Amino acid sequence: MTTLGILGGGQLGRMLAMAAARLGIDCHIYCPDENSPAARVSTTVTVASYYDETPLARFAGSVDAVTTEFENVPAATARFLAARVSVHPSAEALEIAQDRVTEKSFINGIGIATAPWRSVDTLDDLTRALDEIGPRGILKTRRLGYDGKGQARLNGQEGAAEAFVEMRGAPAVLEGFAAFEREISVIAARGTDGTVRCYDPGENHHSEGILRTTTIPARIDAITRDAALTMAEKIVTALDYVGVIGVEMFAMPDGALLVNEIAPRVHNTGHWTIEGCAVSQFEQHVRAVCGLPLGDPARHSDAVMENLIGDDINAVPALLAEPGVALHLYGKGTARPGRKMGHVTRLRAK
């Protein structure tokens, strides 16, 4: 019997735990929050800080492998655990993805294009960056964790000083505007043996910075599709990654692909795989981090995944009555604006 430890207790951990359960694997959730969505479907839970070494060491000693359900797990936590038990993704992969400058440098460094970007530590940096890659761009903190804050859209120098102040001294990055045709994402998985398996790219629609829908397949031609899969494979291989990763890309009008960001975890744009494939992204991740062979990522159906955000939860009675809808609710008590409460998937014949 295998026990998988999961750092984090949100809906991604919940769906990972359910996929692990389907393979007969017990889960042990480690997170600072009481009564988390993931803990409520798992065998064991430790409620403790990611910085507290005593419960971390006990956790490491009680599981066969450790993974994470969110990319902002402190890399030091992953490193501490990795001295005691198998941990995937690695602290190194987390560190790269946790800092937008490190991430973009890594991606460009392996020959993959991004939108133009500049590191911004001072207002002078920002002024120069807007001259060089502007006028339009988005100023973002290098590190996440600002819960929607820490981002400002710019169009020329006007408002730049104000936006810089709002970064509150945090190291930042200016991302140049990319006039993309559509946003797609590749859910890729890499096993301990180096095997890479990718699901077909999905096409994503956001609203107010939050994913609303993913449609499979994306409306891209076969050449673009193959290029997207090749890029994802290059990224996971260069990272020596183990597990599932989400790679967001901009498909440009000229056919070029720019990588927007990578998420070293199961990804919202891969939720459709639960119903669309024999092996979901969640099971694929569990297989990878537990050292099992990867599954077939082929889909038996096309699909549209739609997030239920905030008040969307009020549609549940209608969704329960709608034929052909697979409904997922995350067991979160209160529907706040912007909070992901669940999702639905509608399959379509291929």
Add this chain to the structure above:
Amino acid sequence: MTTLGILGGGQLGRMLAMAAARLGIDCHIYCPDENSPAARVSTTVTVASYYDETPLARFAGSVDAVTTEFENVPAATARFLAARVSVHPSAEALEIAQDRVTEKSFINGIGIATAPWRSVDTLDDLTRALDEIGPRGILKTRRLGYDGKGQARLNGQEGAAEAFVEMRGAPAVLEGFAAFEREISVIAARGTDGTVRCYDPGENHHSEGILRTTTIPARIDAITRDAALTMAEKIVTALDYVGVIGVEMFAMPDGALLVNEIAPRVHNTGHWTIEGCAVSQFEQHVRAVCGLPLGDPARHSDAVMENLIGDDINAVPALLAEPGVALHLYGKGTARPGRKMGHVTRLRAK
């Protein structure tokens, strides 16, 4: 937030708990066994006897609804709980299904055919029954719980006395032999509002008394299919049943259908619905017993479900590598002969 109480901790409870979790519903498992498969994926567990009223009352007070995952839950337990909280299936439905004579009387009483049968309390009863409905038949105890024992195949009076002695004084029933063409089953659900929804019949193959495969659809014509669904609807309605029920039937060469038995719970022959339908039998049962509207039982794909029994577990490495296989393992430690360790479903285009 709803909490569903489940009596029983086996794989059916495990899959019920996972389906409930997908709807954001917490589960509380009540069963006498430590570390049961269902408890390991549920929010709360009570390990106690079905006859101990103190923990039962506490359980009733901590959940919003109660259901069962196996048909041999003592009816008195269901009745005790039903005085305190909503319980489905009802004690009455459980009592009917727990006794083969009561069950067959009920089925015949609503105008549905079974194979011929006779109640057997004495050796004289058996001798007479073999004369009347034999020579071939199966002698079974009226009540289950004998773990494969308590059944004897007979062909005429020879061996009858010995078979009767092996019943060890338990009330029994002789079931006459039915030369059926195939065995099918209907997974039916009835909601609190009386709505009935049936999945299409599956065709079942057994070996040594244990289900090996279910294939969807069954090779029956449209008239037989409609008759099977009508029978299942008649049964759940007459029982005033709420939840999912499995109705096993023999399809005879002349087109007649005989009901073999009813199982007042989710059913092994309905496992294919997890992958084949937007709403599985498990979610359908959760919806019914929680008072939610029933879902659409239409399937998007055909399917073959195969049980993994005992040593079949050794095929797991090959199954992990086989494309298009959805693998389910129940988290049971030891593979004993006849023990259901998991199952696989292979979808096929409709």
